Amino acid sequence: MHYPEPISKLIDAFTRLPGVGPKTAGRLAFHVLRMKEEDVLDFAKALVNVKRNLHYCSVCCNITDIDPCRICQDKSRDASVICVVQEPKDLVAMERTREFDGYYHVLHGAISPMEGIGPDQIHIAELLKRLGDEQVKEMILATNPNIEGEATAMYLSRLVKGFGLKVTRIAHGLPVGGDLEYADEVTLTKALEGRREI
Template identity: 60%
Template sequence: MEFARPIARLVDELMRLPGIGPKTAQRLAFHIVRMGPDQARRLAESIVEARERTRLCSVCFNFTDADPCRLCQPGSGRDRSVICVVEEPKDVTAMERTRAFKGLYHVLHGALSPMEGVGPEALKVQELIARLGSGEVREVVLATDPNVEGEATAMYLARLIKPLGVRVTRMAHGMPVGGDLEYLDEVTLARALEGRREI
């Protein structure tokens, strides 16, 4: 079925978004077309505003509309002796939802992936090392994803950071709450055993 040209263009643009296939793009496009003019305008303006006003924090490289971001600002009450290193800004949001981490963050904006041509120079690695030069940081928590790229990135960073006299820790990986042993892969089970603790 052919769509009117403006709807077809909207569907094409929506399909460029991650996780949006043709059917979802069509549903979204038809929903947007049915919106009232004010609602559609607000949606369009919010997209433009988010794109134009969002920048990277000059300290942690998370997305922000003020520099430094609210977490890095002096007086934020965060523990400045601990930095949690994550791959993407969305990982900061996930960590903050737990309300368990009270330190600062550092966003790499990716992970090492030689197969895709992503080396250390493409990430915010040198900026992390520069932050550690102040002597204020006592621990770096590596919270990269538990996949091949994330593990390689964590090992690379650990080798760079340890000679600086900063403690390097890795987020524990293992069995999810509510998971069944029979459905877990060998790597997950091995990690769960390595990260076991006394009860």
């Protein structure tokens, strides 16, 4: 049996979202069908507003509704440090710690030859412009601890060798509350390499 066209189109639309398969898309579509009309309209407005009202910050490339973004406008932050992250959600995670008071740069991806993503497909050129500023003394590489994140961090560290910057990488290793017996070899190796005196 086939669904009526409106529900089929909605299911198809949901399957285009990452991580949403046909069964989940069907559940979501039928949930929308059961929602109050005003809730559906609010949901649709939220989708349209995200598309129409958000853009990249002209300074750090984070997503924002104002330009420059609120973080880049904050003059109380430390202008000598730029933390490089892969995605806007990584910036949000860093901000939640309340430990970093410098500025950010969002790459919107990582170098991944397998997926056809090279340095030109992420926001490296914008980063290099910012690093030419004499105020910047340190670049913290906070890319993900996977193959793509490591490759991107290595590429960036080599690229800025002549800038006279201190280049650091966030530590990797065991999560707080984790057990050694469940950690893989790479995580344990990184934890040993990142050890410090107490």
